[in-house]
Amino acid sequence: xxxxxxxxxxxxxxxxxxxxxxxxxxxxxxxxxxxxxxxxxxxxxxxxxxxxxxxxxxxxxxxxxxxxxxxxxxxxxxxxxxxxxxxxxxxxxxxxxxxxxxxxxxxxxxxxxxxxxxxxxxxxxxxxxxxxxxxxxxxxxxxxxxxxxxxxxxxxxxxxxxxxxxxxxxxxxxxxxxxxxxxxxxxxxxxxxxxxxxxxxxxxxxxxxxxxxxxxxxxxxxxxx
Amino acid sequence: xxxxxxxxxxxxxxxxxxxxxxxxxxxxxxxxxxxxxxxxxxxxxxxxxxxxxxxxxxxxxxxxxxxxxxxxxxxxxxxxxxxxxxxxxxxxxxxxxxxxxxxxxxxxxxxxxxxxxxxxxxxxxxxxxxxxxxxxxxxxxxxxxxxxxxxxxxxxxxxxxxxxxxxxxxxxxxxxxxxxxxxx
Numbered sequence: 001x002x003x004x005x006x007x008x009x010x011x012x013x014x015x016x017x018x019x020x021x022x023x024x025x026x027x028x029x030x031x032x033x034x035x036x037x038x039x040x041x042x043x044x045x046x047x048x049x050x051x052x053x054x055x056x057x058x059x060x061x062x063x064x065x066x067x068x069x070x071x072x073x074x075x076x077x078x079x080x081x082x083x084x085x086x087x088x089x090x091x092x093x094x095x096x097x098x099x100x101x102x103x104x105x106x107x108x109x110x111x112x113x114x115x116x117x118x119x120x121x122x123x124x125x126x127x128x129x130x131x132x133x134x135x136x137x138x139x140x141x142x143x144x145x146x147x148x149x150x151x152x153x154x155x156x157x158x159x160x161x162x163x164x165x166x167x168x169x170x171x172x173x174x175x176x177x178x179x180x181x182x183x184x185x186x187x188x189x190x191x192x193x194x195x196x197x198x199x200x201x202x203x204x205x206x207x208x209x210x211x212x213x214x215x216x217x218x219x220x221x222x223x224x225x
Numbered sequence: 226x227x228x229x230x231x232x233x234x235x236x237x238x239x240x241x242x243x244x245x246x247x248x249x250x251x252x253x254x255x256x257x258x259x260x261x262x263x264x265x266x267x268x269x270x271x272x273x274x275x276x277x278x279x280x281x282x283x284x285x286x287x288x289x290x291x292x293x294x295x296x297x298x299x300x301x302x303x304x305x306x307x308x309x310x311x312x313x314x315x316x317x318x319x320x321x322x323x324x325x326x327x328x329x330x331x332x333x334x335x336x337x338x339x340x341x342x343x344x345x346x347x348x349x350x351x352x353x354x355x356x357x358x359x360x361x362x363x364x365x366x367x368x369x370x371x372x373x374x375x376x377x378x379x380x381x382x383x384x385x386x387x388x389x390x391x392x393x394x395x396x397x398x399x400x401x402x403x404x405x406x407x408x409x
Contacts, residue, residue, distance in 0.1 A: 016243045020250035027250070027257040035257065038264035045271035052278035059285035066292055069299040078298060081305035085312065138312055152336055160320045168309065170316035174323070177338035188312050190305075197300040201289060210306040217309060 058202045065205040077214060083166045084217045086189045089141045094167060094187050101165050102147065105158040110180070111146035140186035142172070148180045155181035164220050317343055322377060326401050329365050333357045337396060345403055351389075351396040358397060379404045 069077075086093060091114055102109050149155045155176040162169050162185060172184040206214070289296060319341045326346050327336065334357050340347040352358065366381070378401050385398035 017246065020243075020246045023250040023254040027253045030257040030261045034261040035264060038261070038268055041268050042264065042271065045268065045275060048275055049271060049278065052275065052282060056278060056282050056285060059282065059289060062289060062296075063285065063292075066289070066295050066299045069302055070295040074298055074302070078302055078305075081302055081309065085305055085309050138308055152339075156320065156323065156339075163316075163318055163320065168312050168316070171319050171341075172317075172343070174319060174339065174341040188316075190308050192301065192304070194297075197297055197304065198293075200296070200300045201286070203296060203299050203303065206303065206306070209310060210303065213306050213310045213313065216313075 061205070062201065062203045065203045068205050069203075077218075080166070080218050080221050081214070083221060084168050085138065086167055087192050089189055090167070091141070094141070094143060097165060097167060098143075098145065101161055102158065105154060105161050107147045107149040107154050107158045107181075109145060110148050111144075113144040115142035115144065138188045138190040140170075140188050143169075143185045143187060145183045145185060146180065147183070149176075150179075152176060152178050159183060164223065166217060166221050319343070319346075322346060322403065325377065329361070329369065331357050331360045331365060334361065343403070346401040348399045348401075349385075349396055350399060351392075351394045353392075353394050355395055358395070377404050378402070 083093070095112060098112070099109060147155065147158060149158070155174075158181070159171050159174050159176075162171055162183075167187050167189070169185050169187045172186055173182075174184075175182045323339065323341050323346060326348065330336070330348075330350060333354065334350045334352045337349040337351050339349075362383075380402040382400040382402070383397055384400070385396075387396045388394075389396060
């Protein structure tokens with residue numbers, strides 16, 4: 001009975017502190033269960049918003065780039081680009097291009113040979129891999145050409161003109177005298193990875209370097225037509 | 226004795242203290258409530274923005290997907306141009322080297338034949354006058370700048386001296402060995 005009275009007295013005595021205690025308790029609850037978790041959510045959301053904005057910006061740029069590249073010239077540009085760097089070993093294209101160039105350079109093609117390359121069997125363990133004629137990631141097809149020319153300059157002009165002709169090529173060796181010449185030429189080609197191209201979501205516009213390259217090869221193509 | 230007992234003053238002090246505690250706790254609660262509400266609103270606003278951005282992103286993605294052919298064309302032309310640029314910047318141009326070497330020869334010397342590779346340039350040159358070769362060796366070669374003019378040339382060999390009695394010409398074979406650095 002005495003104890004009961006004590007509790008009552010205690011409640012009576014500290015009754016005035018009940019409301020402040022409850023308010024403080026609620027404040028602490030809000031701090032740990034509302035304010036602090038919301039700070040984490042805010043920072044996570046900010047990161048997500050930044051990422052989304054970046055993706056949207058890239059996608060918008062891609063759409064602009066697609067529209068820019070896919071102008072009225074797209075078919076012509078693609079043709080020129082594929083002519084400059086064919087997707088396969090196109091011997092007919094190379095021969096046609098060389099005969100047209102020979103005509104322009106006033107030389108005659110006497111012999112045209114294609115070096116298809118060596119045959120390789122399954123690689124022996126530990127043996128070095130077969131050599132590949134490549135520049136960057138493009139492969140090349142070796143052509144040997146014998147030409148006859150009215151003079152030495154015609155041979156060297158023909159060799160120079162090969163560098164401003166399509167498909168792209170480099171002269172490996174040149175043997176020339178006053179009336180004829182033998183050239184070993186590498187013609188570049190590169191297959192297209194359609195699957196990789198289809199997977200590409202983000203596409204940037206043509207860079208100034210790419211634009212100038214396109215202009216250059218278009219000019220060379222116009223020269224040969 | 227009566228003067229020492231002052232119950233009224235103690236009660237007033239306690240009331241003042243209680244009021245202070247109540248006020249402080251109320252202020253703390255208000256601040257917590259304000260910040261909680263503010264943060265919740267901010268998070269709600271951000272969630273709304275994320276939803277808007279997601280739908281915008283989906284629209285753009287579907288727009289790109291619908292332009293499949295155009296996208297592939299754009300990607301293809303970019304890939305081709307990038308590769309073409311690589312080839313253009315890395316391919317070996319022996320005509321430049323040949324022109325450099327031919328520019329060193331005196332005008333009276335004529336070139337009978339050339340054999341150019343990535344390693345060396347071999348010229349068979351001829352002249353009716355032997356002094357032209359002296360000019361080449363004593364003046365032309367000596368006057369060349371080793372850094373500017375001879376930077377690609379490692380060594381020059383002169384051999385196969387020959388006299389053609391029919392044409393009354395002297396001919397010689399000049400071999401310009403090129404530096405490894407310029408060979409790709």
